[in-house]
Amino acid sequence: MRRALLELVALLATANFTALSGQVSPEPTISGEHIALVGGTVINPADGKITRNATVFIVNGRITDIAANMVMKFGGRSINCVGKFILPGYIDTHVHFFQSADLFTRPDGADFNSVRPYKDEVAWIKSHLDDVFARYIRSGITSVVDVGGPMWNFEVRKTANATAKAPRVAVAGPLISSVSREKLDLGDPPIVKIDTPHQAREFVRKLAEQKPDLVKIWYIVDKDHPVDAFRPIARATIEESHAHKIRVAVHATELETARAAVEEGADVLVHSVIDKRVDDAFVKLLKDRHIILCPTLVVFERYGRTFSHQLNLTPEEEKWGNPEVIASLDVTKIPQDKLPQRVKDALTDPKAALDRIKKTYDVALPNLKKLEDAGVTIAAGTDAGNIGTIHGPALFREFQLMKEAGLTPMQILQCATANAAKLFGGETGARIGKLENGYFADLVILNSNPVDDIAHASDIDTVMKNGVAYPADSILR
Ligand SMILES: [Zn+2]
Numbered sequence: 001m002r003r004a005l006l007e008l009v010a011l012l013a014t015a016n017f018t019a020l021s022g023q024v025s026p027e028p029t030i031s032g033e034h035i036a037l038v039g040g041t042v043i044n045p046a047d048g049k050i051t052r053n054a055t056v057f058i059v060n061g062r063i064t065d066i067a068a069n070m071v072m073k074f075g076g077r078s079i080n081c082v083g084k085f086i087l088p089g090y091i092d093t094h095v096h097f098f099q100s101a102d103l104f105t106r107p108d109g110a111d112f113n114s115v116r117p118y119k120d121e122v123a124w125i126k127s128h129l130d131d132v133f134a135r136y137i138r139s140g141i142t143s144v145v146d147v148g149g150p151m152w153n154f155e156v157r158k159t160a161n162a163t164a165k166a167p168r169v170a171v172a173g174p175l176i177s178s179v180s181r182e183k184l185d186l187g188d189p190p191i192v193k194i195d196t197p198h199q200a201r202e203f204v205r206k207l208a209e210q211k212p213d214l215v216k217i218w219y220i221v222d223k224d225h226p227v228d229a230f231r232p233i234a235r236a237t238i239e240e241s242h243a244h245k246i247r248v249a250v251h252a253t254e255l256e257t258a259r260a261a262v263e264e265g266a267d268v269l270v271h272s273v274i275d276k277r278v279d280d281a282f283v284k285l286l287k288d289r290h291i292i293l294c295p296t297l298v299v300f301e302r303y304g305r306t307f308s309h310q311l312n313l314t315p316e317e318e319k320w321g322n323p324e325v326i327a328s329l330d331v332t333k334i335p336q337d338k339l340p341q342r343v344k345d346a347l348t349d350p351k352a353a354l355d356r357i358k359k360t361y362d363v364a365l366p367n368l369k370k371l372e373d374a375g376v377t378i379a380a381g382t383d384a385g386n387i388g389t390i391h392g393p394a395l396f397r398e399f400q401l402m403k404e405a406g407l408t409p410m411q412i413l414q415c416a417t418a419n420a421a422k423l424f425g426g427e428t429g430a431r432i433g434k435l436e437n438g439y440f441a442d443l444v445i446l447n448s449n450p451v452d453d454i455a456h457a458s459d460i461d462t463v464m465k466n467g468v469a470y471p472a473d474s475i476l477r
Pocket of ligand 1: 094095096147383
């Protein structure tokens with residue numbers, strides 16, 4: 001210990017940091033590719049390990065070593081991280097790039113075609129992908145999973161993975177659904193109604209040609225679509241996907257739907273169960289089958305709050321969300337005669353909207369706590385892109401709600417890093433979500449300690465993606 005201290009003093013004496021003003025210096029580097037992050041506290045949520053005064057070495061976008069002391073003599077570029085906290089980049093495991101989060105993005109839920117034609121909305125979305133990517137990076141989110149959209153989702157993945165200032169993207173293609181959504185169909189629909197097991201297998205084979213990271217099932221249940229009616233289609237979808245070595249993610253928000261999906265072999269549940277408290281048999285089933293569950297708590301409040309004019313965007317969302325998207329969410333700016341009935345009703349009785357949200361959280365939050373305590377793998381995700389759920393910073397509202405559910409800051413961070421990484425397969429999945437040798441240098445550098453208070457998770461100084469450091473304040477300029 002004494003020797004280590006002496007060494008540290010000696011090192012400090014010869015310290016030759018890159019000049020800093022609270023942020024990474026844009027000065028040219030020596031080698032261009034060798035970087036050392038010096039003196040920060042490294043937090044690795046995977047195992048909860050915290051290393052103070054550490055040095056993280058990065059070569060060619062990969063972490064090559066993490067030393068448990070401050071190493072000053074270094075042939076590359078040193079970045080002073082004294083007083084900072086270094087974590088793996090966050091991962092949002094539930095987003096939709098085909099949706100903007102504005103008021104017009106789901107005409108099947110609230111039809112505003114008379115205000116803004118849906119085809120214009122889609123054109124806007126396609127022309128703003130770089131903007132959305134940058135907002136993820138600004139929020140410290142270096143990887144995302146798009147769990148369903150049109151076939152052009154595969155182009156989004158290609159574009160993102162060829163863009164430096166973008167998160168790594170995994171995608172599912174169109175949702176295999178028990179119901180149809182004609183208003184979203186402009187020729188490349190995000191949701192496809194499948195009526196027979198044979199159709200399901202054919203559709204999966206067509207999807208498999210695009211090498212999806214996941215196949216997504218939209219298991220919608222109502223009085224006209226009982227759980228058992230769709231079950232053979234879910235089974236065929238899962239069997240065919242597994243035959244192609246593709247995992248299956250299922251939207252199933254009722255306990256019995258979720259149970260059926262898992263019994264049929266689903267790998268991922270992309271939402272919380274919100275109709276009932278989960279029982280012990282369900283918890284055991286999820287554990288035994290190694291299911292990953294993504295709670296998406298934030299999305300459950302955002303439709304109702306937007307439509308009833310009670311939106312509660314966080315400061316992060318206000319600052320880092322797209323301003324056009326946010327401006328659209330004020331329903332009082334829409335002429336009365338163009339408001340869909342659903343929105344008129346919400347405006348007439350705003351308290352009912354809040355009551356419904358409370359009822360959902362009264363179930364979803366204890367369910368999350370129970371699953372976390374039981375050791376089920378929880379992966380953080382928001383369902384960003386849905387009306388009012390802002391691409392990028394919505395994750396910080398999700399963190400608040402996970403905290404309300406009773407999760408510790410370290411548990412929340414684990415859900416948003418190491419656990420979330422399990423949604424990615426192959427090479428990428430094996431190199432994101434942790435700060436370890438060989439992992440991608442995808443990380444966030446914070447000004448304050450998120451383990452003390454999860455609110456600090458958004459106190460971002462610098463975001464690094466693939467070894468390239470972006471001072472946070474410069475990203476959206
Ligand atoms: Zn979704």
